[in-house]
Structures are given as C-alpha cells and as structure tokens.
Amino acid sequence: MIKGAMRILSYPQAIKEAIDQEMSRDHSVILLGQGVDDPKGTLGTTKGLAEKFGRERVFDTPLSEDGMTGVAIGAALARLRPIHVHIRMDFLLLAMNQIVNMAAKMRYMFGATLSVPLVIRAIIGKSWGQGPQHSQSLYPLLMNIPGLKIVAPVTPYDAKGCMIQSIRDNNPVIFMEHRLLYYQKGYVAQKPYLVPLGKARILARGPDITLVGVSSMVIECLRAREYLRETGVRAEVIDLLSLSPLDADTVIKSALKTGNLLVIDNAWLPCAAGAEIIARLCEKNLSRKIKFARMGFAFVPCPTTPSLEKEFYPNAERIAIRAFQMLFPRKKPWEPKNKKNRPEEVLFKGPF
Amino acid sequence: MNTELIKKFYALLFLIRRTEEEIIRLYPTDIIKSPVHLSIGQEAVSVAVCQALKPLDLVFGTYRGHAMYLAKGGNLRSMIAELYGKISGCAKGKGGSMHLIDLRKGVMGTSAVVGTTIPLAVGYAYALKYKNRNDIVACFFGDGAVDEGDFHEALNFAALKKLPVLFVCENNFYAIHSHHLSRHHSDNICERAKSYGMPAMRIKDGDIFKIYKAASRYMEKIRKGSGPAFIECITCRWKEHVGPGDDFHLGYRKKEEVACWKHNDPLDKMRVLLDDKARGLIESKIEKEIEAAFLFAQKDSFPGKNELLKDLFDD
Ligand SMILES: Cc1ncc(C[n+]2csc(CCOP(=O)(O)OP(=O)(O)O)c2C)c(N)n1
Numbered sequence A: 001m002i003k004g005a006m007r008i009l010s011y012p013q014a015i016k017e018a019i020d021q022e023m024s025r026d027h028s029v030i031l032l033g034q035g036v037d038d039p040k041g042t043l044g045t046t047k048g049l050a051e052k053f054g055r056e057r058v059f060d061t062p063l064s065e066d067g068m069t070g071v072a073i074g075a076a077l078a079r080l081r082p083i084h085v086h087i088r089m090d091f092l093l094l095a096m097n098q099i100v101n102m103a104a105k106m107r108y109m110f111g112a113t114l115s116v117p118l119v120i121r122a123i124i125g126k127s128w129g130q131g132p133q134h135s136q137s138l139y140p141l142l143m144n145i146p147g148l149k150i151v152a153p154v155t156p157y158d159a160k161g162c163m164i165q166s167i168r169d170n171n172p173v174i175f176m177e178h179r180l181l182y183y184q185k186g187y188v189a190q191k192p193y194l195v196p197l198g199k200a201r202i203l204a205r206g207p208d209i210t211l212v213g214v215s216s217m218v219i220e221c222l223r224a225r226e227y228l229r230e231t232g233v234r235a236e237v238i239d240l241l242s243l244s245p246l247d248a249d250t251v252i253k254s255a256l257k258t259g260n261l262l263v264i265d266n267a268w269l270p271c272a273a274g275a276e277i278i279a280r281l282c283e284k285n286l287s288r289k290i291k292f293a294r295m296g297f298a299f300v301p302c303p304t305t306p307s308l309e310k311e312f313y314p315n316a317e318r319i320a321i322r323a324f325q326m327l328f329p330r331k332k333p334w335e336p337k338n339k340k341n342r343p344e345e346v347l348f349k350g351p352f
Numbered sequence B: 001m002n003t004e005l006i007k008k009f010y011a012l013l014f015l016i017r018r019t020e021e022e023i024i025r026l027y028p029t030d031i032i033k034s035p036v037h038l039s040i041g042q043e044a045v046s047v048a049v050c051q052a053l054k055p056l057d058l059v060f061g062t063y064r065g066h067a068m069y070l071a072k073g074g075n076l077r078s079m080i081a082e083l084y085g086k087i088s089g090c091a092k093g094k095g096g097s098m099h100l101i102d103l104r105k106g107v108m109g110t111s112a113v114v115g116t117t118i119p120l121a122v123g124y125a126y127a128l129k130y131k132n133r134n135d136i137v138a139c140f141f142g143d144g145a146v147d148e149g150d151f152h153e154a155l156n157f158a159a160l161k162k163l164p165v166l167f168v169c170e171n172n173f174y175a176i177h178s179h180h181l182s183r184h185h186s187d188n189i190c191e192r193a194k195s196y197g198m199p200a201m202r203i204k205d206g207d208i209f210k211i212y213k214a215a216s217r218y219m220e221k222i223r224k225g226s227g228p229a230f231i232e233c234i235t236c237r238w239k240e241h242v243g244p245g246d247d248f249h250l251g252y253r254k255k256e257e258v259a260c261w262k263h264n265d266p267l268d269k270m271r272v273l274l275d276d277k278a279r280g281l282i283e284s285k286i287e288k289e290i291e292a293a294f295l296f297a298q299k300d301s302f303p304g305k306n307e308l309l310k311d312l313f314d315d
C-alpha cells in the first residue's frame, strides 16, 4: 500500500483520476473513443477531461472501431500514448483485426525496432437486459494472443494504479472494467502510484480453500467467503487481476496451502483463466495434491430476460455451495441461510 | 392522396406512438428490465417505407426497431411480451427490445451492434436474386452506421451485383450524443451512396407522402432488376438515445431542434386529413389492441430454467 493521503473514491472516479494525472504529467497521452467528450463522459470516467486538456487531446470518434484502433496504433508508433475507450467490450470484436494482426504483432514482427504503447479500455456490461451483444467478456479470446497484456482490476485502488501502469507501459494493454464494479468504493491514494501488471492479489486469507475470481466475480468470491463462514470454512480469495501474463504461481502456491482450488471466470469456460490455471497445475503434476474445479457463464449467449440471466452467471451463493461440496463431498448439501442482496444490482437501472 | 392510404398511415403511426407512450408510462415501474431505444418522432420513415413494400418483402433494422417492426406488421403481443422478458415474446425473452423478430411478416431480426445488419440485408437480397424471386429487401439504419466499414462494404457489393435492396438511412443527426457533422467531413451521405453506383435521394422534411413516393418509385425499379437504391430520411428522435425521458438537460442539442419537428408531427398531419368518425374507429381499435397486448405480456410467464441451454444450435 502507498503512504500518503487516502480518500474514498468510486471505481470510475479512480479511473478518471489516473487518466487526469497522467495527462497532466505527460503531454503524449491522448484519449479517444466514442462519447469520451460527451455530456455523460463514458459513465463519468472521462467527464470534464476534454474541457481541461483540449479537444486535440480528448476527442470523440466516428463509429469506426477497427479504423480508429489503427489510427491509435499509428499515433502510438509516433510515440503518443493513446487511450482508446470502448463503452462495451463487445465492440472490440470490430477492432480485432487491428488489435490482433497489428498491435499485438508489431514489436516482435519488426524485431523490436518499434513499440505500441496503447491502452484499450473495454467495459463489460451485465444485468438489466444487456443481452447477448452488450455483455460479453472476451478476455479468453485475447489471452490466446501473444503480444497483448490484459488486466481486469476490481478495487478502485487497483483501478487507479493499473491504469497509470498501463498508460506508462510501452505495449498494448487491454484494460477491462466491469459495469457493476462502477459501484465499488474504496481507499485510493491521491498521489499517482503504480500497480504492476502481471501480479495477482490475495484479498483475503484462509486455510481451507482458494477462491480465484476474475473481474466482478472477485466480488462474488468475497461474498461467498462470508457465506462459507456460516459453516466454519475459511476461504482464501485471490483477485487474478492480470489475465495476460497470468500469475498462476500465486494461485498455485495458495492452492498448495489450502489443497482446494475453485476458479470463477467472468466468461465462458473453454480456454479461459480457469482452464489455463488448471492446465498449468496439472503440468506441474499437482493434480493429486490439489482438488480443483471451475465455474463460469453458461455456455450460451447471455439471455436478456432476467429469469434466465440470473441462471447464466455464477454468483456468491452458487460459489459457496460449490466450495462446500468440494470440501465435504459426503456431507449433505448445504445452502447459505441469509441470502444477501447485491446492492449494485439494485442500484443499476440503466444500460449506458 | 387516397383516403385508404391515409387511414393506413394514421393507424400505423398511431399504433407505434401509443405503444411507445405506454412503454414510457410503465417504465418507471421497472417491469421492462431492458434498455429501450424509442422510435417516437421517427415513425413516419418506417411507416412510409413499409407501406410501400409488399407483404413478402423483408426488412432488416436496428435496436431502434419498434417502429419498423410494427410498421411491417410485426405481432404486437409478441413484441410487448419480449420487452417484458416473457416466454411468448418474439424471441422467448432471450432477445429483448433490441432484438425483435417476426419472420411471418418479413421482420428479419434487429441487432444491437451498429451496422451489423446492413451486409445481412445485402446477403439476403443476393439469395432472393439467386432464387429468381421478385421480393425485395429494405434495410434500415442510422446516420451512425454510415461510419462503419460494414456500411461501405455492403453498399459496394450490393451495387456490384445489382441486388434488390433499398437502403434507408434514418438521419436523426446523432449517434448517441455525437452530431453527424462531428463524425463526417461533410453532409453528403447520399453522395457517398451514389459514388458506389446507385441512385440516392434525400427527403429533408420527414413528409410521409414524399418518403412513400420516393420509396415506391425506387422499389418499382429495384423489382425490375435495376439494382439497389438509397434514400436518406432526415428525421428527429424526440426522446433520449436510450430510455423513456427527454435529454435536453445534457445540453448536446437544443430544445428548439426537436420543437420544430414536434410542430411537424406526421401524426397531427394525418389526423386532420381524416373525419372524426374514421379517426375514432381507428383509435379505439388500436387502444384496445395495445391494452390487450400489455395485459397479455403481464400475465404471461417467464421462461423457465430449462430454457437457458436450449436453442444454441439447429439440430
Ligand atoms: C459497433 C458499435 N459501436 C458502438 C455502439 C454503441 N452505440 C449504440 S447506438 C449508437 C449510436 C448509433 O447511432 P445511429 O446509427 O445514428 O442510430 P440512432 O441511435 O440515432 O438511431 C452507438 C454508438 C454499438 N452498439 N455498436
């Protein structure tokens, strides 16, 4: 933790502060994307920045995702540090050509003669009718691509530190945010600070089982940990934080201690973080020492209707039940008694 | 203009307006747990174009699709049930307001990703030509879609292969809060369409008869094999980009911009062309349909858990 003035900030405030401070520090940082200069300012994360830094540095773009990604890459080649914002991660799919064929390849393909310092912000949608095309969390696709760094900070503290680190990084970084994390509040240092990319974070200690979450699933893991206390189980909770590079060592070390590992992806399961971590664990011949399982989205597009959407996602109750089953396969099934509601789902009543 | 056509126009305009007003009225109760992109203010475009189409013709459109869906004859109950997320919805609740579909009426399914249905419309038109069918496709999209590669690639191919498709750009000047001229160098959407090799025409004032005439004339040619054509309809979204409210407090557009379109409301214009009795009959019939549709949706059940994993593949 960083010393100095700490205040409570919300997740979007932390992101905005990071961008604001970096833009003040470094004239080469520019911010572009659909709606970054509009009255709503990307859910508040870019609000006021166009007025403060001018419209040459903060600008709206046409609805041309692939083309504008290429433009951002071109600017990065000329040593600007663009931050390209997408209000939904789904729209990255239109920019896949520039992201995968160009941004991720260039440094290697040209023998380290150049680099692409680019941040791509991608917000994942959930709940209240986002539906199949506004809720995707596409990091498994991107984890398969060498040359991209991928982070998914969960706390406001990490959001700020990771954003600053991502901006200063000389490589393309996919910076994943989650719409429902925008309701998180937490301590954030006023001064600029860095959170390294590529390191997982242990959020809560416990000897019995290791729960690993990605993005908003970390919050569900923390809630599951509370539920499990009813049964006397004390879970360790790890925020994976970085998907690429993936910090499997921190996870495996914890799992060796607890003997049980449950990975909860914020995505469909095939080729996702859980699959990768468990594969690495098996390659280390630890599959006898550690009991493992994974959870994630139902393997269908996300349905719009709330009655099916709630079945689609893992949640704290299901994570707790699954963890209990793993630990006590012979005991009769248990369910948390006092189900807590999720304030962010109560607060969230609008799509954009 | 003949009275039958005026009656049809009025009935559809009234149906769309009143249905969306009902959505606005109910929205604060949170019974519709889904974003809605309302068509209010833009109804005339869909109504005019869809009236010019024949029943077997097809339409492709966007998340702002309530008007197109209803104008092409899409089932009202299935639409409202879809907004409510119920099992009798046109997509069993799996799609919601942004993904309306009614294949029996030629409504091909709307998409929430800008520009994505334009090439689909062109591909469908290719298949129609391939099968020597005489049906045509109308493809609706906004001024924002013009920014996308899909738009340009699709127009080029449609012209190259002389495909039976009418492109309909609903230019309401905004993509969310971003003005058309802050995204495009000049106000030249029609010129761009022409440069790909198709006739194009702009209708500036939202006049339903003008749109109808232009669309009909182009459709006649398209049906004879002329290849694609393009109309750009200047129009105005009265409400916020998504949701039931006004958005003048945001300051990205002035109240007057919308006010002049409200004075030019096609619904008012049709109303005065009809005698009270004819109008009364149309209105009371539609009010009943709308009431029944919302009641139906309310009573309908949500899809059960067993629906979650169904429908992924056709096998
Ligand atoms: C490919 C893609 N980029 C961005 C978005 C976010 N978005 C949703 S609607 C919209 C505006 C589209 O404007 P326009 O095509 O003019 O249609 P209108 O909403 O005015 O009817 C944007 C940018 C999206 N859905 N898909």
Ligand SMILES: [Mg+2]
Binding pocket: B142, B143, B144, B170, B171, B172, B173, B174, B175, B176
């Ligand atoms: Mg528009």
